[in-house]
Amino acid sequence: MALEINDLCVNCWACEPLCPNKAIFAASPHFEIDPDKCTECLGDHAAPQCAEICPIEGAIVDELGDALNPPGSLTGIPLQLLAEAAGAQAGTAAKVSSS
């Protein structure tokens, strides 16, 4: 059993120092978890530390690909608004990154 970081990761480093197994490492384009070292924090903590601090919904998933922090669970943003924002994002992405 092991968790996985996907391409939603924003490389904020928050999870890396918390891992009791030192399974998390900086990589490109985003952080990764060594599946051989990850124990999902069993025996060390009540909940996986990377998923407890990760600020990005959906960035950490289990072996089934299910997000430990599903959309809306951290920000409290209603799903409908998130979906609308995702739709609008394509149009404004260039604007935001250039400002």
Add this chain to the structure above:
Amino acid sequence: MELPVFNDSAASSGGCSSHSCGSTADQLNQIPDEILQKVFNHPCYSEDAHHHFARMHVAVAPACNIQCNYCNRKYDCANESRPGVVSELLTPDQAVKKTLVVASEIPQMSVLGIAGPGDPLANPERTFATFQMLSEFAPDIKLCVSTNGLMLPQSVDEIAKHNIDHVTITINCVDPDVGAQIYPWIFWENRRIKGREAAEILIAQQQKGLEACIAKGILVKVNSVMIPGVNDEHLKEVSRVVKSKGAFLHNVMPLIAEAEHGTYYGLTGQRSPTQDELQALQDACAGDMNMMRHCRQCRADAVGLLGEDRGSEFTLDKIAEYELDLEGAAARRAEVRDRIAAELEEKRQSKATQAPKLVAIEGLGAREALRPVKMAVATSGGGVINQHFGHAKEFLVYEASEGGVRFLGHRKTDLYCSGGDTCGDADTTLQQTVKTLEGCEVVLCSKIGYEPWGMLEEAGIAPNGEHAMEPIEDAVMAVYAEMAAAGKLASPAPAQAAA
């Protein structure tokens, strides 16, 4: 003619400022002189110093341990940095080299801050490694750090060790019920904690950290984000509490919430305060403590004088190949510092020796009280009206009253926007500029074009280009006297048309 200028920055009167002085429980009096002296030359704390000294921030602290509803963690911290912007993350080694290069190229460099892009104290190793190396290689550069406060109590000893004398804590509330509407979660003792409990822990840590800093003689500034309908009224209480504990400055900043930033507030339609609402709250809090009127909400990797960012000149490639002459650079900085200190001292002396006069107003012999008037000024520095209306990236807002002239703060015209095609067409930009001047009855500038003239008049703001190159306070008072003479000040301000 030198008019009384009630500047809220600690530097304005060379000892203590108007609002916090004279009372029996004055907090500034409790700060040791040697620390107070440091504030005078800090570009972020002193309106006077910010024209002369430069500061920079280095983005070494990416992780954060809380979530704020005005922040989207895909970008930098929306409070200590800028929303919708991603800083280039530096290692402590890169950050130190960059600071030393900038301090060689810009001898006015006096302050290095770490403010993000996450929370510096959630990245203690990277943050303190940077401070440690800098104290060694450039001991003359002041260090400061900003934090959400969650890990502050645990970090105070380390902060004191590195001789960091300025700490900024972002405190948006002292009531967990208010906090629950601002912070969805915190990471605390290996758990993500949500809701009211999270706010309760965060608030307790912030207050504990504030007290611990004061006990160690570390200067504390408090930042608050004004969120209409959430904490706007409550911030008066925050101001009172943090002052009673010894914070020397309270900086109330407007919420920035745009849907395109993808934040909770942005997407749920939480509005930002208007300029007038912000100023009214700053005024209400100023009765309690020093307010910081000139904060430009600069970003986590900003470089240069306040209001400018030369960060793009110092790329990692350029920094890597730069050959440092530490001693030479330190000597140049010392020279510049001495020169600026002498200039500032001279300015203070001349202000102190000239008795304030209000000849024009007194000459009217008016018995009835005249209402105060807000005026916006376009200036590129130097204390004079010397900027074309259309070139102004910000306006300084002053309030003229029978008591004199008071600096209220800045209003940006290019807020979080780089101009050009990101701002829409010229008409919209102009309309936005006029809107930022809401509440002002006059705008003073060196020159102004035909089109903006008409738009300002339509909005009930009188453009005035007659005082070009004159000292700001003199001109503001002269215009106030003219308005008084014309009988415009006995009645309430005319309603302004929406821009």
